[in-house]
Amino acid sequence: MTNTEQNTSALQPPVMRTLDLRGQHLSYGELRNVVPRQSNDYVGNAAKTVDEIIARVRAEGADYLRELSAKFDGVEQGALRVPAEELSKAVETLDPQVKEGLEVAIERTRAFAQAQRPDDRELEVAPGAKLTFRWTPVRRAGVYVPGGLAVYPSSVIMNIVPAQAAGVDSIVLCTPPQEEFGGLPHPTILAAAHLLGVEEVWAVGGAQALAAMAYGVDDAGEVLESVDTITGPGNIFVALAKRALQGVVGIDGEAGTTEIAVIADETANPDYVAADLISQAEHDPNAGSILITHSAETAEKVAEAIRVRAAATKHAERVKTALEGPQSGVIFTDNLEQSIAVADAYAAEHLEIHTANAAEVASKIRNAGAIFIGPYSPVPLGDYAAGSNHVLPTAGSASFASGLNTTAFMKAVQLIEYTDAALAEIGESIIAVAHNEDLPAHGEAITARTQDFKG
Numbered sequence: 001m002t003n004t005e006q007n008t009s010a011l012q013p014p015v016m017r018t019l020d021l022r023g024q025h026l027s028y029g030e031l032r033n034v035v036p037r038q039s040n041d042y043v044g045n046a047a048k049t050v051d052e053i054i055a056r057v058r059a060e061g062a063d064y065l066r067e068l069s070a071k072f073d074g075v076e077q078g079a080l081r082v083p084a085e086e087l088s089k090a091v092e093t094l095d096p097q098v099k100e101g102l103e104v105a106i107e108r109t110r111a112f113a114q115a116q117r118p119d120d121r122e123l124e125v126a127p128g129a130k131l132t133f134r135w136t137p138v139r140r141a142g143v144y145v146p147g148g149l150a151v152y153p154s155s156v157i158m159n160i161v162p163a164q165a166a167g168v169d170s171i172v173l174c175t176p177p178q179e180e181f182g183g184l185p186h187p188t189i190l191a192a193a194h195l196l197g198v199e200e201v202w203a204v205g206g207a208q209a210l211a212a213m214a215y216g217v218d219d220a221g222e223v224l225e226s227v228d229t230i231t232g233p234g235n236i237f238v239a240l241a242k243r244a245l246q247g248v249v250g251i252d253g254e255a256g257t258t259e260i261a262v263i264a265d266e267t268a269n270p271d272y273v274a275a276d277l278i279s280q281a282e283h284d285p286n287a288g289s290i291l292i293t294h295s296a297e298t299a300e301k302v303a304e305a306i307r308v309r310a311a312a313t314k315h316a317e318r319v320k321t322a323l324e325g326p327q328s329g330v331i332f333t334d335n336l337e338q339s340i341a342v343a344d345a346y347a348a349e350h351l352e353i354h355t356a357n358a359a360e361v362a363s364k365i366r367n368a369g370a371i372f373i374g375p376y377s378p379v380p381l382g383d384y385a386a387g388s389n390h391v392l393p394t395a396g397s398a399s400f401a402s403g404l405n406t407t408a409f410m411k412a413v414q415l416i417e418y419t420d421a422a423l424a425e426i427g428e429s430i431i432a433v434a435h436n437e438d439l440p441a442h443g444e445a446i447t448a449r450t451q452d453f454k455g
């Protein structure tokens, strides 16, 4: 028996908190305030840490990146950029089955990412008044691939494939250095990058990696040029760094600590539900797993299945901490309609639906990063190979943000082209509004032309 097994066998089974909403008729706003979330103190303290990291990366550059790699990753680093030969070497030593798994994921994710490319739009709003909505890729993207408690070659695919589908010119990938690999990133991450044709990889993790990509960094003449947009998932420090750097660069959204919510009724398979709640709790002791149900019997059966499964799982301690945290719990509702309302208010990163007519229930959900419909669409399918993207909005941000997709690496330019007649046709009304705004020079810019047409 290993040390880990000895430790975990002594653990008490996880006991999730309960929130009983039965008989209450809370509005959407009230529900948003009561659903389980990370504690404010936890988020607030992490935000202070992140602000300091960003300021010091700007001021001290590569030396400070090395200092943080030593502090958080236990690595004394030389050059921060990963040599090109390490990427090709990693593919040569890659387990063939893992390689196949990555290739299947690339193929499906690419097909879906290409289908997301938006078309340009042209419209003549009046004779001679031509408007175009033209999509262009950003010039340079920075992608973050996590690698702290676990490593995420799958996130290489989820970031790089849509960036390539968008047509981004230049991509840099940052991921934490690993002590076990002499300060290089995990070899499967390097292999996935190489399979996708990525050449620029820096062994830098956490909030500091995002600051480096946003502002650029010079490591003894090796330059990480600043980027236009940063995407990618990560822990609380990574998510808060994206929040802080938004505006300096574009971001795809906050894809922070993982969450799963499950709507279950009496038809749900409790073992599947338990397995899926545990699967996402495995990411991080701060991960959120939530069961929303109007069936007390289902809740009890899921709790029993969790007791059995949680004890046997490899990261039992992390799972227990996550399931018992303030960000997790079992929410009791009066009926399916109320469960749907709770799920909308929670706005889960991942929402699974284990009910009768699951597709119909899904059609009623507005807020979720991704919806997994029915018993055979578990979140880990989407994590690795469904073809959908696993970089998804967390902490309630699914009420206004989308999961990573091709358009996150694109922006639209609006083109305006009017003929003289088309301008003359609308000129007087523009001048009237310009005067009303007390901006007469705006009107004069029109008159300067319309006078010419008359003359």
Ligand SMILES: NC(=O)c1ccc[n+]([C@@H]2O[C@H](COP(=O)([O-])OP(=O)(O)OC[C@H]3O[C@@H](n4cnc5c(N)ncnc54)[C@H](O)[C@@H]3O)[C@@H](O)[C@H]2O)c1
Pocket (backbone or CB within 6 Å): 049, 068, 072, 073, 145, 146, 147, 148, 149, 150, 151, 152, 155, 176, 205, 206, 207, 208, 233, 234, 235, 236, 237, 238, 254, 255, 256, 257, 258, 283, 284, 287, 349, 390, 391, 392, 393, 394
């Ligand atoms: N929402 C999504 O789309 C999505 C997808 C995949 C993974 N995730 C989440 O990504 C996270 C991965 O986390 P991880 O830790 O394994 O890898 P990570 O790469 O996100 O974080 C590791 C880095 O965090 C930094 N760090 C660690 N402790 C710190 C501290 N006390 N102060 C400041 N910085 C610190 C270090 O720089 C370290 O390199 C998990 O929370 C997982 O749930 C989210």
Ligand SMILES: N[C@H](CO)Cc1c[nH]c[nH+]1
Pocket (backbone or CB within 6 Å): 152, 154, 155, 257, 258, 259, 280, 349, 383, 384, 390, 391, 392
């Ligand atoms: N569930 C994560 C998104 O929150 C993605 C992932 C990658 N590997 C395993 N899971």
Ligand SMILES: [Zn+2]
Pocket (backbone or CB within 6 Å): 258, 279, 280, 283, 380, 383
């Ligand atoms: Zn996962």
